[in-house]
Amino acid sequence: MNKGKRLLIIDDDPDFREALRISLESLGYEVSVAGDLDSGYKAIHDFLPDLLILDVMMERLDDGFRMCYDLKHDPSYRNLPVVIVTSVTQATGLKFNPETDGEYLEADAYFQKPVSIEELVATIKRLLKE
Amino acid sequence: MTDVPSPTKVLVIDDEEDIRDACKAVLEKDGLCVFTASDGKGGIEIFGRELPAVVLVDLKIPGMSGLEVVDHIRGVDETVVNVVITGYGTVENAVEAMKKGVYEFLSKPFTPDQLRMVVKGALERFRILHHNKALAEERERIRRNLLSLVSHELRSPIAVVIQYLDVLLGKIVGDLPQPALDILSKCKDRLSEMLELIGKWITLATFDASTLKESFSTVQLGEIVEDVIQCLRPEAESMEVSVSFSPPQESVTVMGSRVALSEVIRNIVSNAIKYNRKGGRVSIDLALDHDTAVMSVKDTGPGIPEEHLQRIFDEFYRVDGRRTSPVKGSGLGLAIVKKLVESHGGKVQVYSKVGEGSNFIVTIPISQKTQ
Numbered sequence: 001m002n003k004g005k006r007l008l009i010i011d012d013d014p015d016f017r018e019a020l021r022i023s024l025e026s027l028g029y030e031v032s033v034a035g036d037l038d039s040g041y042k043a044i045h046d047f048l049p050d051l052l053i054l055d056v057m058m059e060r061l062d063d064g065f066r067m068c069y070d071l072k073h074d075p076s077y078r079n080l081p082v083v084i085v086t087s088v089t090q091a092t093g094l095k096f097n098p099e100t101d102g103e104y105l106e107a108d109a110y111f112q113k114p115v116s117i118e119e120l121v122a123t124i125k126r127l128l129k130e
Numbered sequence: 131m132t133d134v135p136s137p138t139k140v141l142v143i144d145d146e147e148d149i150r151d152a153c154k155a156v157l158e159k160d161g162l163c164v165f166t167a168s169d170g171k172g173g174i175e176i177f178g179r180e181l182p183a184v185v186l187v188d189l190k191i192p193g194m195s196g197l198e199v200v201d202h203i204r205g206v207d208e209t210v211v212n213v214v215i216t217g218y219g220t221v222e223n224a225v226e227a228m229k230k231g232v233y234e235f236l237s238k239p240f241t242p243d244q245l246r247m248v249v250k251g252a253l254e255r256f257r258i259l260h261h262n263k264a265l266a267e268e269r270e271r272i273r274r275n276l277l278s279l280v281s282h283e284l285r286s287p288i289a290v291v292i293q294y295l296d297v298l299l300g301k302i303v304g305d306l307p308q309p310a311l312d313i314l315s316k317c318k319d320r321l322s323e324m325l326e327l328i329g330k331w332i333t334l335a336t337f338d339a340s341t342l343k344e345s346f347s348t349v350q351l352g353e354i355v356e357d358v359i360q361c362l363r364p365e366a367e368s369m370e371v372s373v374s375f376s377p378p379q380e381s382v383t384v385m386g387s388r389v390a391l392s393e394v395i396r397n398i399v400s401n402a403i404k405y406n407r408k409g410g411r412v413s414i415d416l417a418l419d420h421d422t423a424v425m426s427v428k429d430t431g432p433g434i435p436e437e438h439l440q441r442i443f444d445e446f447y448r449v450d451g452r453r454t455s456p457v458k459g460s461g462l463g464l465a466i467v468k469k470l471v472e473s474h475g476g477k478v479q480v481y482s483k484v485g486e487g488s489n490f491i492v493t494i495p496i497s498q499k500t501q
Contacts, residue, residue, distance in 0.1 A: 016293060
């Protein structure tokens with residue numbers, strides 16, 4: 001059962017946050033959202049999520065990258081699974097390519113928007129070892 | 131080439147020792163670092179090592195001619211300024227040299243002052259060319275970032291709408307009458323097409339062959355084919371099309387970009403599935419022919435009329451471009467395939483007859499030889 005599993009969504013697009021939240025809550029997850037890095041860090045401290053869903057491109061072009069990097073290099077949060085979601089892939093012109101830049105970013109999974117909830121949940125289950 | 135030529139270095143290539151010594155003495159007095167060589171081969175070697183901004187080369191040297199040396203240098207870096215030293219100036223020589231991008235002439239015998247003037251002018255020209263090149267690169271970078279930004283701004287709202295449509299279609303916020311669900315489903319399809327079109331168009335608009343080449347590594351084609359088939363399985367099943375792949379005897383490996391080659395194979399196989407008949411077949415073959423990887427994708431679709439065969443790799447070209455066509459497509463897939471395959475030094479061809487299906491053949495050399 002998904003009850004008790006806490007997910008935090010950090011994305012600067014309020015509609016995307018909402019759509020994802022509704023979908024995931026309907027499947028029994030407890031979901032909190034944040035719209036920028038600062039409130040994101042605060043939410044991690046206060047909400048203590050089991051898994052983080054993080055958008056790559058926020059106010060400045062590398063917010064999501066930096067947060068993921070910082071978390072993975074912080075002993076207290078190294079084991080917090082991070083799922084990166086993005087509108088941007090190699091096909092859309094930026095040099096970021098999940099498959100090849102993966103090692104550098106050190107995130108646990110990547111999804112391109114729009115996200116298939118079925119696939120996202122399968123990944124969440126896998127990362128939370130449910 | 132990421133190394134920048136040095137405006138403090140000059141290379142003099144001349145088989146006469148006196149000329150070499152004289153040039154060295156004069157130019158070193160002006161604070162320049164002077165390298166010398168007595169023939170083309172030696173000159174090119176030193177050029178590769180030191181990357182001087184200015185090269186003085188005698189037209190007549192043993193082995194390679196002076197103009198062949200200029201050709202090589204311009205092939206490496208077009209901002210390096212070439213000055214030709216000639217013992218006899220003829221008009222034909224001059225015209226040919228100018229066409230090859232030589233900047234200036236020095237006729238023997240020349241005075242130290244003449245030498246200084248020419249080198250000074252050449253260095254100035256180098257500075258201008260280099261500045262222009264840097265500006266052009268900056269402009270290109272900005273254009274690319276702009277395109278990425280635009281694509282992101284276009285994609286994001288569409289992605290969100292599709293995300294919300296999934297919420298509605300999944301009846302997560304309440305039930306909806308079937309006709310409403312059908313309409314929403316159609317909306318989702320059209321928006322998904324739009325997303326794909328944006329993605330493909332941006333790929334084409336921002337494609338840069340040299341950047342792609344920098345990401346080359348050894349890639350196993352068989353693996354990619356299998357991944358693509360796996361990915362497209364749902365699509366094939368819904369069309370009741372069976373996809374078969376006979377793996378090669380030995381593994382077929384090329385130097386290339388895994389992402390680009392996946393895109394190529396995915397586009398071709400996806401087309402073979404889409405433009406097929408219900409219950410049809412797609413057969414994929416992969417083999418090594420001497421030093422070339424050959425992949426063929428055959429389908430049992432309607433085939434392509436001869437008059438279209440020449441043009442199907444054109445951007446936005448579709449054999450059936452009607453909006454009511456049963457198969458949806460942007461017309462960009464094959465244009466992308468062609469660009470990507472060609473950037474690997476390969477070729478893509480199609481053999482097709484109406485009523486007999488089509489066969490797309492991609493050939494890629496297994497190693498990239500530098501020209």
